[in-house]
Amino acid sequence: MAAQIIDGKKLAQQIKAELREEVERLKRERGITPGLAVILVGDDPASRTYVRNKERACRDIGIFSQVHRLPAETSQEQLLELIEELNHTDHIHGVLVQLPLPEHIDERTVIQAIKPEKDVDGFHPVNVGNLHIGAPGFVPCTPRGIIEMLDRTGIPIKGKHAVVVGRSNIAGKPAAMLLLARHATVTICHSRTVDLAYHTRQADILVVAVGRPRFITGDMIKEGAVVIDVGVNRVDEGLVGDVDFDSCLEKASYITPVPGGVGRMTVVMLMKNTVEAVR
Numbered sequence: 481m482a483a484q485i486i487d488g489k490k491l492a493q494q495i496k497a498e499l500r501e502e503v504e505r506l507k508r509e510r511g512i513t514p515g516l517a518v519i520l521v522g523d524d525p526a527s528r529t530y531v532r533n534k535e536r537a538c539r540d541i542g543i544f545s546q547v548h549r550l551p552a553e554t555s556q557e558q559l560l561e562l563i564e565e566l567n568h569t570d571h572i573h574g575v576l577v578q579l580p581l582p583e584h585i586d587e588r589t590v591i592q593a594i595k596p597e598k599d600v601d602g603f604h605p606v607n608v609g610n611l612h613i614g615a616p617g618f619v620p621c622t623p624r625g626i627i628e629m630l631d632r633t634g635i636p637i638k639g640k641h642a643v644v645v646g647r648s649n650i651a652g653k654p655a656a657m658l659l660l661a662r663h664a665t666v667t668i669c670h671s672r673t674v675d676l677a678y679h680t681r682q683a684d685i686l687v688v689a690v691g692r693p694r695f696i697t698g699d700m701i702k703e704g705a706v707v708i709d710v711g712v713n714r715v716d717e718g719l720v721g722d723v724d725f726d727s728c729l730e731k732a733s734y735i736t737p738v739p740g741g742v743g744r745m746t747v748v749m750l751m752k753n754t755v756e757a758v759r
């Protein structure tokens with residue numbers, strides 16, 4: 481039987497409605513409007529789209545947002561200065577630097593400059609460490625969105641074999657940590673994994689975050705698997721995921737679409753982190 485498609489757009493709208501109420505309450509009871517500052521360096525077209533998505537989500541929910549659009553030639557020092565200023569700006573509760581950064585800027589140095597209490601992307605080593613040990617802190621938006629999707633769809637995680645393909649600091653690695661915290665048995669695969677299909681076929685829950693269009697095909701998954709597609713790849717036909725949707729649809733029990741899947745959840749989890757940054 482064909483898989484059930486997990487509607488990320490619908491789930492995101494539902495969470496947005498909840499956040500709108502929470503923001504309204506913060507304004508009413510504490511006189512606080514959550515504020516998000518986004519820093520975009522350069523003019524990468526995909527990054528511009530993502531930043532626009534974030535601005536729109538803020539507006540929909542009632543979060544104050546400001547976007548700092550800096551030229552590609554901005555020096556690392558100038559960028560660090562801006563971050564330092566935002567770290568000390570009281571009405572800004574969340575600060576994020578849109579990735580990737582131009583070559584001449586060191587990503588790690590920049591991320592470390594963000595105050596951990598305002599690091600709504602959850603990329604600062606303090607937050608990464610907290611995730612690792614299971615302590616409270618900001619969780620990266622994409623992995624948080626994946627867990628939220630599973631939970632709201634009623635898909636149990638405990639005891640399942642979750643296979644994560646991809647080991648980035650933004651998606652794969654933190655997704656594996658969260659699944660582990662929820663008592664899944666976790667396998668992490670990557671570009672050097674030998675016999676990838678052997679591993680992906682073991683998955684009850686398959687999370688794919690490799691950045692290659694239609695990389696995972698139906699023959700690589702187990703009958704009844706839950707397939708979570710993190711990929712956002714621009715091809716001639718439009719946006720496609722890392723999963724070959726058509727060949728996996730017949731075999732999976734649940735599958736996320738692209739567009740309208742994990743990406744939607746990512747943006748709304750950023751909103752959730754920003755609201756939580758007020759506390």
Ligand code: BQF
Nearest residue numbers: 530533579712738739740741743744746747
């Ligand atoms: C959708 C991102 C790679 C590298 C840096 C909705 C987004 C994307 C797709 C979006 C992403 C991907 C974001 C869809 C933010 C997710 O409907 O499929 C929303 O805006 N995203 C980002 O900020 O940086 C990235 C992917």
